Amino acid sequence: MAELFSPGDRVRTSLADPPHHTRLPRYARGALGTVVEHQGRHPLPDRRARQLPAEPEPVYTVRFAAAELFGEGDHTVTIDLWESYLRPAVPEGIR
Amino acid sequence: MSRINDVGGMQGFPPVEQEADEPAFHADWEAHVFALNRALIGRGVYNLDEFRDAIERMPPQEYLASSYYEKWFRAITTLLAQKGVLTEEEMAGG
């Protein structure tokens, strides 16, 4: 199963508020970021925590502007995210 | 549902407190909790994701009032009871 995303790709994180364990922090939900690099393949912890079968899936290092996450700040926050937490970002200018 | 552990960006916590020259563990029991957790995961009694999940499911007030290894011990006992390894009564010493 090939990686969906490559370094440089723009991605948007899921907006979901799951009732179970997850490793997408709430401050980064529904946020636009840029893939920095691949970070290996690992089983999704959301499923492992419930002892559900989980095949390894790609994990990505994704960088976000603080302004995107918090509405303020001149720094960036880089988070390691499973592919299940990410969607391709719609290119700007396309409705 | 967002859980109490998911504190990134949350407001209202006090300034960060540093302890000079702090030891790896502040008490023997902390070291034992650390070692116990490794041993139980190593033996497959539960996995690391289940362990984190158990910490996250602590009632918020308890989570915030507990020290780091108190949280760990709480999660370990929760999982041991859930998995039927030990009963709450046994662990309470009864």
Next chain:
Amino acid sequence: MSGDHTGPAATIAARVRHVEGLLEQRGLVDSQELDRALEAFLARASPANGARLVARAWLDNGFRGRLLADGNAALPELGLSMGGGLQEQRLNVVENTEDSHNVIVCTLCSCYPIALLGPSPTWYKSEAYRSRVVRDPRGVLREFGFEPGPEVKINVWDSSAESRYMVLPRRPAGTGDLDEPALAALVTRNGLIGVAPV
């Protein structure tokens, strides 16, 4: 003397001993093995390991490149490894530069390269640090007495998956005469996390 091990009034130490005893009776743990594993872990893992890596990287540009490209592959050059724990995790070393500074956190729990550096400081695990550093890293660094200039771009790494992060601080000015051990002695745990310049 050691406290009643029953009910909520029992000290946590007594409760831990009690549960460990029960698990030992069930054959699930062995107290001596626990002690051995603990000793072995504390003997091999400490911030001094990180300091040695940093000093070598400062002196040897080839090593610096290898460390940044693949931390796990470079560690054995100094007899170090990320193994010895539950599972060997990927180590990402991130470099501070003149115009960029890195800070490490795990907002969701307290993930940290403990296999290499030993246990993290208590403050690193605190809700205070975990909540604030992603939102206001300059404010948190100020609490640590460190104020990078406004031209320095700060990046906060939230160790939310299986990889673990360590900062490669900048070599301080005026250290040209120092040998490797003396350079390593300059590197603090706080510097490896990114709340101090070195």
